[in-house]
Amino acid sequence: MALVEPLDRLHDGCRVMAQEKTLRPEAPATPSLGDKIRYGSPLYNEIAEFYIDEALLLDDNRLLEWVATLTEDLVYTAPMRVTRMNEDPVSDIVRSVQHFDDNFTTISLRARRLTESRNVWAENPRARTRRFVSNVSAHHTAKQDELAVVSYVLLMRNKAESPNYTFVTARRNDVLRLVDGKLKLARRESIIDMSVLGVPHLVTFL
Amino acid sequence: MTGNQHMRNGTxxxxxxxxxxxxxKQTQEVMLRVYDDQDLHDLEMQKVFARSWLLLGHESEIPNPGDFVTRNMGSDPVIVARTTDGAIHVSLNVCTHRGMRVALPAAGNTRMFRCVYHGWTFRxxxxxxxxxxxxxxxxGNILEASQLGLKQARVTLYAGFVFASWNIDGPSLDEFLGDMKFYLDTIFARSDRGIEVCGPPQRFIVDANWKIASEQFACDGYHVLSLHQSTRELGLRGRPETLDPRTLAGLYAVEVADNGHSLRCVNAAQYYERAAAPVDDPDPMVQLSILPPVGFTPEMVPQLPKHLSLGQLQLLAKSAPSIGSIFPNSALICIYRPKLGGFLTPMMCIHTFVPLGRGRFEFINWFLAEREAPPEMKAEMVRAGILFMGTTGMVESDDxxxxxxxxxxxxxAMSRQQTIKYQALAGENKPSDWPGGGAVYAGFSKDDTQWRWWNRWTDFMTDAV
Structure with a gap:
């Protein structure tokens, strides 16, 4: 990037480029669900295998290989939860401010920081993690190449010399897309089950 | 806890x-023990948290009559509620009957609070x-109904921020903020419609004493070079290959402090150079129209002189207050960051570090924006904030x-007797043309303002204020 930027670029920066379409105040459009993909069918097995492989990449900190399994139009978010009474009509899921609100560029940047920098003091020494992914239910969508998949994740995390684990559970609403015969992650919304996160940070991907 | 006894032999x-x-004070050291001492912690709850003004949130979180959020003042739970006449009240969230919490959720809207235990009701x-x-x-017939209300804190709004205090007859919020208000106005009270929160705050738990985070935000710029080195490696704080201190982290700056609060005012010249703009134009509005304040659009810039003095405009144009702390347990960040594939991204956050016992605090992180800013700009500010600050932030995760x-x-046993050191003091050296008050330290970010934070803490703990 040139050190001296033209003024119109600067004002763009201040006005913020509308074409980035960053505003996500409401729930993302739920893909219109088609037929359920039956448990144990060949396609279901392929989806399950995607998650098994993905968990291994993430737990082995092969994050740049993981990034290669993401589509470039990725939307990666993690809403917040605000405790409300049962009768309150307002949802306890909050998307105006979230824990993650990332695209392919920023997720790649986070992955580079976690893998390329020796100075990533949040994760050097890095936590030992284990992701347990279960309860996978999948549907076809109106788009022939896209599948809507719900899964549960239990992320166990042990840090340094601590004798204890910290853990996070979430429901993941994913869109997987078939690209050149392989499944890629196009959309992930991890709805974490905590309102006050019991961890000092959550730089680990869910 | 024998509060009265402590009050008598206070120190x-x-x-x-x-x-x-x-x-x-002689050697500018603090014993590490201050972070892990139950007696000290119990004293702090009375002497610091029950007597300071505490930032609890922003009025835009509860825009409608009946809206409320529950928060903490030190170790005490409170309800921040908007009444039907639009006023904001802060009540102890403790039923006067048997001590139950009368408001259970984090947020809601109600006509009244009804304790679930025996059903006592409160407006x-x-x-x-x-x-x-x-x-x-x-x-019963011993106390009048008028004596059975929820305990009320004193409330003052500043720029929409809800400050509350149990020190009912103590100094006003203006007195408490002292000379810092001049500087804070340039961030929070400079536009026609003011600022607002972009949503509820991020909340997470850090197993550390609240003072560790609070004193860091009292302008510890120095740690950025080591602890946040990874963001520089990634080219997110100027070009990685340059060692120009102005682009390093804004560490050659002007730090200002009063009453334990402090702010780092960062030299804007680095931005002007990148924008090929005049660095030394005597009219601050020339520069501000080229590089609007963080969170402003160019169209909003003409509003500034309505709200700010010439001195404040000069400050905003040349050395905008950017990061700092509000004593005792709040912090603010209002900065431009290099934008990915673009020029600059504005971001604005407020933190509070709420003590949960001596070894744990809750980190509360609000994202802010100018109310008048277009929705896309607000969203971009939130996204930038999420990327760098709070729960998943690439900067604050390291902290x-x-x-x-x-x-x-x-x-x-040995460590707690060791001291932490604040011995790199610059001394007050206010530039002759500096427009604001307070103690002013120009140059590299040193220990002065953090040392002042500890002195203010000492004043509270020894009943000197």
């Missing part, structure tokens, strides 16, 4: 240690309205990982 812990032994302003089975007068290690060390 001495049960083992005979005086506050002055912990914060050593939004905390007034007691009745106990079930009125025919039996279940609140949150570091603080618990300090906390663990403060428990060691």
């Amino acid at each position: 001495t812990l049960p083992d005979g240690t005086k506050i002055e032994d912990l914060v050593r 939004l302003d905390g007034q007691f309205t009745g106990a079930p089975v009125a025919s039996e007068q279940m609140h 949150a990982e570091t603080w618990p290690h300090i906390q663990a060390n403060a428990a060691g």
Whole structure:
């Protein structure tokens, strides 16, 4: 990037480029669900295998290989939860401010920081993690190449010399897309089950 | 806890240690023990948290009558509620009957608070309205209904921020903020419609004493070079290959402090150079129209002179207050960051570090924007904030990982007697044309403002204020 930027670029920066379409105040459009993909069918097995492989990449900190399994139009978010009474009509899921609100560029940047920098003091020494992914239910969508998949994740995390684990559970609403015969992650919304996160940070991907 | 006893011999812990032994003014050292001492913590709840003004949130979180959020003032739960006349009340969230929490959720809207235990009810302003089975007068006949309301904190709004204090007859919020208000106005009180929160705050737990985070935000710029080195490696703080200190992290700056609060005012020349703009134009509005304040659009810039003095405009144009702390436990960040594939991204956050016992605090992180800013700009500010700050932030995750290690060390038999040091002092050196008040330190970010933070803490702990 040139050190001296033209003024119109600067004002763009201040006005913020509308074409980035960053505003996500409401729930993302739920893909219109088609037929359920039956448990144990060949396609279901392929989806399950995607998650098994993905968990291994993430737990082995092969994050740049993981990034290669993401589509470039990725939307990666993690809403917040605000405790409300049962009768309150307002949802306890909050998307105006979230824990993650990332695209392919920023997720790649986070992955580079976690893998390329020796100075990533949040994760050097890095936590030992284990992701347990279960309860996978999948549907076809109106788009022939896209599948809507719900899964549960239990992320166990042990840090340094601590004798204890910290853990996070979430429901993941994913869109997987078939690209050149392989499944890629196009959309992930991890709805974490905590309102006050019991961890000092959550730089680990869910 | 024998509060009155402590008030009488205010500066001495049960083992005979005086506050002055912990914060050593002669050598500018603080004993590490201050982070892990139950007696000290209990004293702090009374002497610091029950007597300071505490930032609890922003009025835009509860825009409608009946809206409320629950928060903490030190170790005490409170309800921040908007009444039907639009006023904001802060009530102790403790039923006057048997001590139950009268508001259970984090947020909601209600006509009244009804304790679930026996059903006593309270208005939004905390007034007691009745106990079930009125025919039996279940609140007795010793106290009047007017004496049974929820305990009320004193409330003052500043730029929409809700500040509350139990020190009912103490200094006003204006007096408490002192000379810092001049600087804070340039961030929070400079536009026609003011600022607002972009949503509820992020909340997470750090196993560390609240003071570790609070004193860091009292302008510890120095740690950025080491702890946040990874963001520089990634090219997110100027070009990685340059060692120009102005682009390093804004560490050659002007730090200002008063009453324990402090702010780092960052030289804007680095941005102007990148924008090929005049660095030294005598008219601040020329520069501000080229580089609007963080969170402003170019179209909003003409509003500035309506709200700010010439001195404040000069400050905003040349050395905008950017990062700092509001004593005792709040912090703010209002900065431009290099934009990915673009020029600059504005971001604005407020933090509070709420003590949960001596070794743990809740980190509360609000994202802010100018109310008038277009929605896309607000969204971009939130996204930038999420990327760098708070729960998943590439900057603050490094801080949150570091603080618990300090906390663990403060428990060691030898370690707790070691001191933390604030011996790199620049001394006050206010530039002759500096427009604001307070103690002013120009140059590299040193220990002065953090040392002032500890002195203010000492003043509270020894009843000197």
